[in-house]
Amino acid sequence: MSDSSPTTHLLRPLWKGLPIILVCLGLSLAAAWQYLRYATPMYESTAKIKLADSNEGAMNTTLIKNSDAFSLVNRASAEVELMRSPLLLARALDSLNFDVSTYRVGKLRSSEMYATSPFLANMTLHNPQWADQNFDLVIDEAGLVTVTAPSDEVVTGKLGDSLHLAGADMRISANLALLKKRPDVPLAGHYRLVRHDRGRLIEAIGRQLDVSSTDPDVPVLRISYQNPVAQKAAELVNALTKVYLEDYMATKYKVVNATSASIAEQLKTVRKTLAHSEDSVEDYRDRKRIVNIKQETETDLHKIAELKIQRANIQMSLAAVNDLYSYMTSGRDKALTLAPNFQAFNDMLSTDIVKRIKDLQAEKHDLLLRFTPEDSHVKAVDMKLADLNNYLLESVRNTRNTLTIRYRDIDRSISQSQGAFKGLPTREKDLAILERDFQLNEKLYTFLREKETEAEIAKATPITYHRIIAAGLVPIEPKSPNRGLVLLISGFLGLVLGTVLAYLIAGVRATPGNAYGVQKETDTTLAASIPHLGDEPGGQLAFFKQLVTRLALKGLLAPGTKLVINAFTDREGQAFFFERLRDALLMQGLKLRALVLTDDLSPNPDAQPDELLLIQNVPLAHDSYSLAVMTGAQANLVVIDGRSTPTARLAELDLLIAEYQLPNVQLCLNRAGYDPGFGRLLARRVRRWIRRAPRRAAPEADGLTLPAGLDLQA
Template structure:
């Protein structure tokens, strides 16, 4: 068995062979990509260049950050009793609720209104418009209480210090209607009635009205501006703002915003935090304002009574000339004054409880007054009122983010209802207790009034007038004290939450990520061409890999012939030290194993279609046998498309077709190639019936005579896939070779060879892969007579005539 023929009984005991095959696969894959290295380098350069241009012309985005400390309220007096009632209230300063407030639409809307961000200004930059903020050379003022155009882009060019030209740059306007702020009507087309306007003059129409004022613009300056309604801008800023806890244990929130305008981002977050604290302070002051309003309502009634009782007392004293009570009357008055002071206090408390009950029945939870401020010192009642106020505040906060159907709102509403029911029951019980206590005080007063009847009539009258005045005075002074306390409390109120760090933008942009983009550009520049090459190879229907060819054919792949780097089709004769010549020598050596113990033999070369290099292989195999001193003849049997004459510069005036179609002897058509021991019989003039000529008995007799006269006979046959007579010619050959060409032969051509073996009964036929490209990495390590490590002039065994690199890149052997 010849060395390269597969042995089915070989179990391959050497474990390194598998690893060797894996290495060969990786080498082939690597060489397959490396042959396209200029394209890959160009794509990588373009990827990096694209990333560089993207970094250069993309607007940088900066991150603005600030921190807010969320302080939890301390437990109120009686909260332990309240919790024991099973209501399970949660603390108001819940981190999630505070995040909801900071990211609420209402807070964003108030912030935008405070900053007046409804007009965006732009200037021209390279390939794009650049937004400007602060110290703008022009100022656009407008009122949002009427319909306004929003969304489109205006272009303003300053003509001189007093006039400007205004045009529409982007006609994508919608009409904002303050009566329905969340739904805007698309405007199909819009144009201004004229283009030149003076600064300071209002520009108005059916759906717009605004005034452009000159600040510091110079003639020739060009600006762009866009009008944006507050609801749309608030929705966008609400989504852009990020609020996250610093960590799970801390009650510190980090507010961040990514924006191309660092100063705008800083001002927005700072204003947002100020609005957040003002909102919290407003909620705190609500209780004090409700208390002051309640006390003022009571004062408005008691002041008239005090003034009337004072005038009556003065008039009585003047008329009766009595100013002081007797000792007995003074004692009765002191006792009576104490009781009446208690009576007025209980009456005020009862009036507060009745007012509180009215608020609860009418669901006026925002008007609740703290009991302690008006003198009600019931711990449970105080805790219930404060908790209900806090829950109401929570509902207002959460409603800015969630609707009534969300679990958060349903939970708060449920707790408000539970707390309200508990408070109603407590108020009803407190009213009953106050009424009973007040009735007891009234009974004690009536008992003392009986002692008054023992006094003289004048003193009794003086005591009554003094009593009435003292009662009103005490109530009036008490209410004034409570009002002052409430005003002091409101003045001393401070937001419990604090700003730790005001907004500050980072010095380096967070986007675009320059290094990452360059890396991505380089990777894409590498992946895209490799992916394209991989897909191209996957979709390739041509034979490329010798191992794949070896697996596809039913006969041994006996040799690989490399691509010649010269344009000469006779490298064996003209360049005997080339690697291609060595591959033919190797194939010649293998034939001693394929046809052992034969001094003379006939070799046939064919292929599936024309262009696969069978003539090239036939000529050079004939040449390599002649060089070793064997008398060799090359016979051109491709009568339809002769080529051998061109390679030897011989006229194709006579040949095998001449000998078969006339009485001329085959010896008369033999031509000398000019090389020792190498003759050739050309195909001759193209006959009208080439198949019939080759199938006649005369052809067999000629071949027998030629075999007697020559040591080696080489048949250059027509392609077996195109003509039928080649199948008959296999009978005249001792060894047959089926030539494939790398990068040219179709993968389906292997079935033609397999059919010849399985169905045609052709034996002793072997495969040859021609035109193997060294730049694709195929050929090394296969042991097929090509690629023994002698190439490339590295060791001096062979020499190659190198073509210029551009010719080698474009050339494909015919």
């Protein structure tokens, strides 16, 4: 990665500000360590309860659910609120010794002892204002007890004596069981007692108590409690789960007993109502002679449909016979020429008569071929035809009369059958009402009988199907503060703060650093970048020989040129650059005149046509005379330092060039890309400090130095 890349430029403040980052990191970790050392740890204990399934056990728990029209849908949420209720918390506290807290007073903090207290304290408050107030307790080696009340009232006594204060009575006795078990625990010491108000104690516990459902579809409650004393956390969750199960059992059997009694009373009433409904249905069926209305109605409808079909057939036959009768009556005298339609009158007798008539007609035609119409043979045939026609007509008339009578009988039967449907909707409605009342009463009676049986079974099974699947254990490690997390966050914040400070300091003390930083801040041409050349004179001179060649190629070292070396301050390497450039020019054999200006009284000549005039100007920040020197020069080199020149100086230089029209100004970056780091700088300063005394005793000349105002020609 190039040293002039933007990434390197952005990361330079981190490397340069590494000491600041490390200091911030160390301070933040030290502060976190002190916080962890004196912070009060909070221990968390957790218990879990599996709620009873509605279909589990001998008692079907839907007994109450089905009987209660206002039962909750989300049972787990209701149980969570019940578990957090002050009622159960108060019952749990009745079995715990949480009302009086004992603390051992230390130099920096006080710690609660609870079960590890070497003494037992029984307190009765008469002044409610003393609740949650501190009672100072001191026990000496001789067993003398001194108690200081919140009102600064002092009372003394011995262990086991009753102590009477204006607003409280107490008795302090040694915890012999603990002292026998742990003889290393001292009894004498400085302690603090607090008698808690029950209401405020319940509120404080509720804030530290967390009751939740592990999953909406899984009826499991998770009960967690945090307390500075690990044993108190475990005892509270266990006592709360125990009280919850006892309350559930008591409530269940109270409701079961009440439900059983209520069901028994309801059964008496429902039994009477059901018997009355049965009698009403029976009496109505007897009065209306109803066996099965639906079946009877279907039978009547089927009978009427068949009669209507018979009536329709007879009606069609009757119409055909009437037409035949009318036809034959109107053509009585034309029997030989008529051809009646016998489609509706086609029995065997009629067919035979018609056949005989046709035979006689044929016979008559044969006789007329031989005899006249007045002949006896022809008349005999006519008489036979007349008899047959009369007989056939009378038969048709009798058939018509018979069909008419049958039609009337069937129509009368249909009317009688349809009369059975009068009042049928009313009968069906009344019977449906009676049967519906009977069915409702029967269902209610059956339901109550089932619930009575369930209630009897529930009363006979004194167990609960709620189960404690995880009891609260005494925690070993505190829940908070999390040492690893606190140290990690503190270290991270220290790194962030150190990084921010490093960039802020880098922004306040911003320097170009390298050629990229210079070109980013100014439009002035960069003539040369001089790296850190160390303390070896040979290496320095070799670099400046190459620099002279590059400057010559740029036209800055032509004869007759007045080249002015400028700088803002004395610390930017102006003298170093001037001396090394002068030495390199002399070694090149150029005709050179070098001049060092110290103030406005120093001579400022112009360059001769055959010489190169090299001038070390007065620093720009010291005297405005330096601007006049720069104005009269043919070329100006401004030396800036990559580590000490503020970046704002480059913008200031641009303003000076634009305002005073300074000719041919170019930059020379000293110590380009030099970033030794804090360790190397410290080592360098130590070496310089060690070498300073010998150098002061025996100074040596470094290169060719000239006094102020002295010319040197070569």
